Amino acid sequence: MDELAAGTSPVHKLHPLVKFLVTIAYIYCVVSFSKYDLTGLFVMLLFPVIMFSTAGIPLSTCFWKLRLVLPLVLMVGIFNPIFEGKAGLISMITLMMKGVFALMASFIMVATTPIDGLCAALRKLHIPSILVTLLLLTYRYISVLVKEVAIMTDAYKLRAPGQKGIAPKAWGSFLGQLLLRSMDRANELYSSMQLRAFKGEFFYAAQRKLNVKDAVFFFVCIAAFVLARLINITELIGGVFA
Amino acid sequence: MIEFKNVNFEYEKGTPVLSDISFKIEDGESVGLIGCNGAGKSTLMKVLLGLLPHEGEITVGDVKLGKDTLDEVRKTIGFILQDSDNQMFMPTVYEDMMFGPLNYGHTKEEAEARVDKVLEELGIVYLKNKYNHKISGGEKKMAAIATILTMHPRAILMDEPTSALDPENRRKIINTINGLKTTKLIASHDLDMILDTCERVILMHDGKIVREGPAEEILTDKELLEANHMELPLKLQK
Amino acid sequence: MHMADALLSPAVATVMYGASAIAAGTSIYKVNKDNIQKKLPTMAVTAALVFAGQMLNYTIPGTGSSGHICGGMLLTSLLGPFAGFLSMIVIIAIQCLFFADGGLMALGANCWNMAFYGCFVGYFLIWRPIMKSKLADRLKLILAPVLGCVLTLQLGAFSVVLETKLSGITELPFGAFVGLMQPIHLAIGLVEGLATSAILLFIYEARPELIMDLGEGKGESGKLSLKATIAVLACVAVFFGAGLSLFASSNPDGLEWTLFGNQDGGYSANMGLDEEDYGVQSNAADKAAGIQEKLSFLPDYAFKGSDSAIGTSTSGIVGMILVAGVILVVAFVPKLVKKGKVETSDKQGE
Numbered sequence: 001m002d003e004l005a006a007g008t009s010p011v012h013k014l015h016p017l018v019k020f021l022v023t024i025a026y027i028y029c030v031v032s033f034s035k036y037d038l039t040g041l042f043v044m045l046l047f048p049v050i051m052f053s054t055a056g057i058p059l060s061t062c063f064w065k066l067r068l069v070l071p072l073v074l075m076v077g078i079f080n081p082i083f084e085g086k087a088g089l090i091s092m093i094t095l096m097m098k099g100v101f102a103l104m105a106s107f108i109m110v111a112t113t114p115i116d117g118l119c120a121a122l123r124k125l126h127i128p129s130i131l132v133t134l135l136l137l138t139y140r141y142i143s144v145l146v147k148e149v150a151i152m153t154d155a156y157k158l159r160a161p162g163q164k165g166i167a168p169k170a171w172g173s174f175l176g177q178l179l180l181r182s183m184d185r186a187n188e189l190y191s192s193m194q195l196r197a198f199k200g201e202f203f204y205a206a207q208r209k210l211n212v213k214d215a216v217f218f219f220v221c222i223a224a225f226v227l228a229r230l231i232n233i234t235e236l237i238g239g240v241f242a
Numbered sequence: 243m244i245e246f247k248n249v250n251f252e253y254e255k256g257t258p259v260l261s262d263i264s265f266k267i268e269d270g271e272s273v274g275l276i277g278c279n280g281a282g283k284s285t286l287m288k289v290l291l292g293l294l295p296h297e298g299e300i301t302v303g304d305v306k307l308g309k310d311t312l313d314e315v316r317k318t319i320g321f322i323l324q325d326s327d328n329q330m331f332m333p334t335v336y337e338d339m340m341f342g343p344l345n346y347g348h349t350k351e352e353a354e355a356r357v358d359k360v361l362e363e364l365g366i367v368y369l370k371n372k373y374n375h376k377i378s379g380g381e382k383k384m385a386a387i388a389t390i391l392t393m394h395p396r397a398i399l400m401d402e403p404t405s406a407l408d409p410e411n412r413r414k415i416i417n418t419i420n421g422l423k424t425t426k427l428i429a430s431h432d433l434d435m436i437l438d439t440c441e442r443v444i445l446m447h448d449g450k451i452v453r454e455g456p457a458e459e460i461l462t463d464k465e466l467l468e469a470n471h472m473e474l475p476l477k478l479q480k
Numbered sequence: 481m482h483m484a485d486a487l488l489s490p491a492v493a494t495v496m497y498g499a500s501a502i503a504a505g506t507s508i509y510k511v512n513k514d515n516i517q518k519k520l521p522t523m524a525v526t527a528a529l530v531f532a533g534q535m536l537n538y539t540i541p542g543t544g545s546s547g548h549i550c551g552g553m554l555l556t557s558l559l560g561p562f563a564g565f566l567s568m569i570v571i572i573a574i575q576c577l578f579f580a581d582g583g584l585m586a587l588g589a590n591c592w593n594m595a596f597y598g599c600f601v602g603y604f605l606i607w608r609p610i611m612k613s614k615l616a617d618r619l620k621l622i623l624a625p626v627l628g629c630v631l632t633l634q635l636g637a638f639s640v641v642l643e644t645k646l647s648g649i650t651e652l653p654f655g656a657f658v659g660l661m662q663p664i665h666l667a668i669g670l671v672e673g674l675a676t677s678a679i680l681l682f683i684y685e686a687r688p689e690l691i692m693d694l695g696e697g698k699g700e701s702g703k704l705s706l707k708a709t710i711a712v713l714a715c716v717a718v719f720f721g722a723g724l725s726l727f728a729s730s731n732p733d734g735l736e737w738t739l740f741g742n743q744d745g746g747y748s749a750n751m752g753l754d755e756e757d758y759g760v761q762s763n764a765a766d767k768a769a770g771i772q773e774k775l776s777f778l779p780d781y782a783f784k785g786s787d788s789a790i791g792t793s794t795s796g797i798v799g800m801i802l803v804a805g806v807i808l809v810v811a812f813v814p815k816l817v818k819k820g821k822v823e824t825s826d827k828q829g830e
Contacts, residue, residue, distance in 0.1 A: 027585045032490045035648070039796040042803055049807050059811060073484050075660075076650045083651035095649060099486035106584045110577050116333045118577070128508050130516060134570045137331060137524030138531070142574070143375040144327050145525075145532035171675050175533050176682030179558075182525045183690065188328040189521040191293050195316050196393070197345035200517055203337065238799025331521075 552598020
């Protein structure tokens with residue numbers, strides 16, 4: 001993720017705050033479409049595709065993530081055709097599309113915004129500093145702890161050939177060990193913060209000010225979303241040719 | 243610069259971890275702190291930084307360590323932790339380096355100037371915008387030193403600065419340490435490194451100072467070292 | 481258990497954001513009273529640990545399959561309900577932002593379903609009473625996490641059902657949906673409870689002082705905890721009360737009232753679950769309806785009668801083909817043209 005976020009495309013250069021707000025607006029807009037409005041919703045796909053394309057990030061990078069989101073959506077949606085027949089089929093497809101679109105939009109936002117930029121944007125939105133600080137610190141230590149878990153898992157596997165996961169006997173000690181070590185780590189971390197006179201607020205790398213491009217992007221996007229929500233653009237275009 | 247007078251510390255009553263520690267480090271001196279596991283080296287450092295309470299008297303510069311002088315002492319002494327991951331908690335090297343100076347009330351411009359100067363001096367300008375969890379162990383250690391140097395400390399404490407480094411990075415850190423003009427107190431089992439960086443050595447065992455003297459004298463004393471669960475530096479072994 | 485954005489209507493998502501925000505605000509207030517700077521590193525590292533722990537698969541005895549922990553109860557037992565809740569929010573936010581698990585809009589609902597129950601209900605209704613009881617320590621550490629995980633996951637699963645139904649997403653009847661969700665989460669809850677208890681028992685051997693309230697003296701803050709317990713109970717009651725009554729009044733459900741609404745010839749009519757229908761409604765329900773009205777600026781306009789309803793009008797299909805064409809062009813042509821350019825900019829980013 002960090003590699004993707006370090007790009008230099010126009011999308012990367014947008015102000016994190018603007019990207020964040022536009023993404024939220026997009027998701028709200030997509031989700032608010034009627035569940036039978038397949039054609040109207042379809043045009044919304046343009047936004048993430050344009051963003052991916054401009055950012056130079058291949059669409060495929062986000063698709064493996066769908067496996068996490070789709071099962072529950074599918075489980076809920078699959079019953080619509082059963083109970084409703086043809087209309088249900090449409091509503092199921094619409095539901096899946098909403099799921100995929102929302103995911104694409106948040107993915108492209110995160111993939112083009114470094115974590116510190118995102119945190120600074122959250123602070124601008126007056127999300128309490130304790131939450132943002134916690135987010136930043138947690139994010140930092142996830143990679144450290146994931147590495148430790150990976151090492152421990154390898155050590156476990158090497159002495160437990162053929163086991164699928166961690167056996168119940170070792171449940172407690174495995175994470176328990178790690179937890180105790182992590183508590184020591186937290187103490188060290190606290191020392192390190194104290195020694196550098198931490199007073200409760202983090203400093204975020206210089207965020208540039210909002211500029212005209214950001215404003216244009218913001219208003220054009222919002223206007224486009226509202227327009228697409230109010231007018232079925234797909235049918236309109238189709239009507240011209242049909 | 244740093245002075246301990248009859249300093250005691252215990253985690254639990256009746257089991258002293260530091261007992262009756264007294265020593266003095268002059269301005270600009272490099273001192274090695276050696277001793278086996280559990281000798282009290284790390285505790286001594288934490289006490290000196292005010293992370294643990296103590297009995298007795300500790301003076302840093304002309305300030306007596308106490309509750310009201312914590313900030314001042316910590317500004318004077320920089321501490322480089324053994325695990326750089328615990329030291330560097332911000333996302334990027336740059337933000338980590340800015341953290342200290344800003345918290346001590348320096349302006350952003352001044353802090354930025356310091357960051358650039360330190361990166362230049364240590365020859366790690368390329369690390370500036372890297373993510374802390376993406377850089378190698380050797381780079382992390384260099385960056386950790388850099389975060390401390392931006393605070394312009396007069397003395398630096400290091401806890402095992404060369405642990406888990408490959409020979410080339412270890413040599414790089416040794417050269418960096420030798421290039422620092424501040425007072426230094428280095429705790430380590432890497433006696434070869436101590437020999438290369440320190441002119442004086444304090445030998446601890448069981449929370450007490452066993453011997454104190456010139457590095458060449460103590461580090462060549464085979465019997466003394468072995469009596470304290472250590473051995474001669476590799477390059478002095480035949 | 482993570483809900484995706486698509487499963488919620490904007491109104492329900494916003495209400496859930498509100499509910500979680502209130503819980504978060506209370507937590508921040510409570511946590512700030514302590515020495516927050518000291519707690520912050522512990523919160524962050526344990527949150528990261530739970531996160532890393534989620535990547536671990538535990539073998540589930542007898543089934544050959546494996547599951548992973550969710551962490552609400554574990555965090556609460558180590559950090560207390562308030563700090564635990566904040567840590568859970570952060571975990572859920574990171575999962576949603578960086579791992580596409582859950583969604584940005586569903587964040588509020590996910591925090592409520594997973595963190596609120598796990599931390600507050602789990603703590604005040606189960607953890608604290610059990611820790612204060614006279615049972616043996618080890619028994620407490622088995623009982624509390626297992627009961628806590630099972631109960632809080634059941635509540636969470638039920639909330640997922642309620643929120644999805646309220647959003648008018650599924651045609652699946654309420655009863656069948658509940659029947660599907662609850663048993664699955666019973667199994668998950670049991671396994672998670674056992675895993676949590678195994679971890680806590682290990683901690684108990686090594687560093688018992690890390691576990692909240694264990695061997696705590698009798699009732700020093702008994703009054704406060706009673707108040708908190710009642711407050712938590714009230715929250716749960718209000719949530720389910722409001723949710724169920726809203727649901728009941730919108731019954732049978734989306735499709736039917738859309739049809740009736742349209743036949744009666746007014747959009748506004750179908751939008752509003754008739755005012756009177758609300759009857760003895762809580763404030764929250766009224767508010768939710770109000771917000772829903774504001775947010776859905778044009779309800780179901782495309783659904784006119786049953787033919788074109790399905791969106792199968794010719795113009796619709798032609799339009800979709802054209803839009804698809806545009807999308808393909810946008811997606812692929814610039815890549816071919818700018819291939820060289822993109823590569824260089826990638827390198828700069830390195």
